[in-house]
Amino acid sequence: MDTFLILTILVVIGALAFDFINGFHDTANAIATAVSTKALKPRQAIILAAAMNFLGAMTFTGVAKTITKDIVDPFKLENGSVVILAALIAAIAWNLITWYYGIPSSSSHAIIGSIAGAAIAAAGFGALNYQGFLKIIESLIISPVLAFIAGYIVYSIFKLIFKNYNLAKTNKGFRIFQIFTAALQSYTHGTNDAQKAMGIITMALISNNYLTTTDIPIWVQISCAIAMGLGTSIGGWKIIKTVGGRIMKIRPVNGAAADLTSAAIIFGATYIHLPVSTTHVITSSILGVGSAHRVKGVKWGTAQRMLITWFITLPISASLAAIMYLLLNLIF
Structure with a gap:
């Protein structure tokens, strides 16, 4: 086999591994509130999330095309497979580190930062597609702010509507409703997160002249959907504990408000x-809901730790990817 084919195979394996890890790293967030309020048993929540993530991953490809072409131009990227492989190794390493310590870090930040870092190491800052890259960074910054504000508003509306209702009956009703919101949130997660690995594989195929367009091959879509579904089935208990209990004490009405908010924001971005x-x-929607419920009830120390991780993920993953590229470039 020639070097291009070997590198392409390694990228496909790495991208599917990234998707698998993303499944238990990020999907844990989607079911954390439902598990913490006992709306769903852990096993039930994981099976539901795995199925809905697979369905979501098979529905859309728009985000995958954005990843393929908006960070760097795959048609002009020299040594593209090595760049992408380095980015995948760096992103996977950072995901595993943050998972081990139970920190809900962002897989999206990790892979986007890694691609940028490896591309810069390969061809300088001119390798970046600045218009597309800045658009992605803006969406990463604006979306949690919108989620916080929307979470605050949605929970405030819930409080107003249900203030005179029996608390026990209201919580029971919302616990049932959370089954629907957990499914919806898992579906929207699949529509956005699974597509990142699809975009990465497509980048490698274009870079090595196996593809001439940014259209996502159906085998790429199916394999990434399966990888995320399998990863979800493993579960991410450390992340579930952090999101489900260490930000605030979540009740069914809080969880439902947070789930609806985040699902709407994620699906809007996918659209x-x-x-x-x-x-x-x-996590931002939970913080917004918590602030609307009782500001002092939010564990801001946990929130601060997560915020720091969010900020450092891009530069750390970019640096790791740059170092990894230099090492891989010696081999290939």
Whole structure:
């Protein structure tokens, strides 16, 4: 086999591994509130999330096309497979580190930062498609802010509507409703996050002249959907504990409000073909709901730790990818 084919195979394996890890790293966020309020048992939540993530991943490809062409131009990227492989190794490493410590870091930040870092190491800052790259960064920054504000508003509306209702009956009703919101949130997660790996594989195929357009091959879509579904089935208990209990004490009405908010923001981003961090959106919506419920009830220390991780993910993953590119370039 020639070097291009070997590198392409390694990228496909790496991208599917990234999607698999994303499944238990990020999908945990989608079901954390439903598990913490006992709306769903952990096993039930994971099976539901795996199925809905697969369905979501098979529905859209717009975000994948954005990843393929908006960070760097795959048609002009020299040594593209090595760049992409380095980015994948760096993103996977950072995901595993943050998963180990139970920190809900962003897989989206990690892979986008890694691609940028490896591309800069390969061809300088001119390798970046600045218009597309800045558009992606804007979506990553704006989406959690919108989620916080929307979470605050949605929960405030819930409080107003249900203030005179029996608390026990209201919580019981919302616990049932959370089954629907957990499914919806898992579906929207699949529509956005699974597509990132699809875009990466497509970049490699274009870079090595196996594809001439940015259209996502059906085998890429199916394999990424399966990888994310399998990853989801493993579960991410450390992340579930952080999101489901260490930000605030979540009750069914809080969880439902946060789930609806984050699902709407994520799906809105998918609709306009923009990648967002599902981790940031979900945790920000919980923070917004918590602030509307009782500001002092939010564990701001946990929130601060997550915020720091969010900020450092891009530069750290970019740096890791740049170092990895230099090492891989010696081999290939």
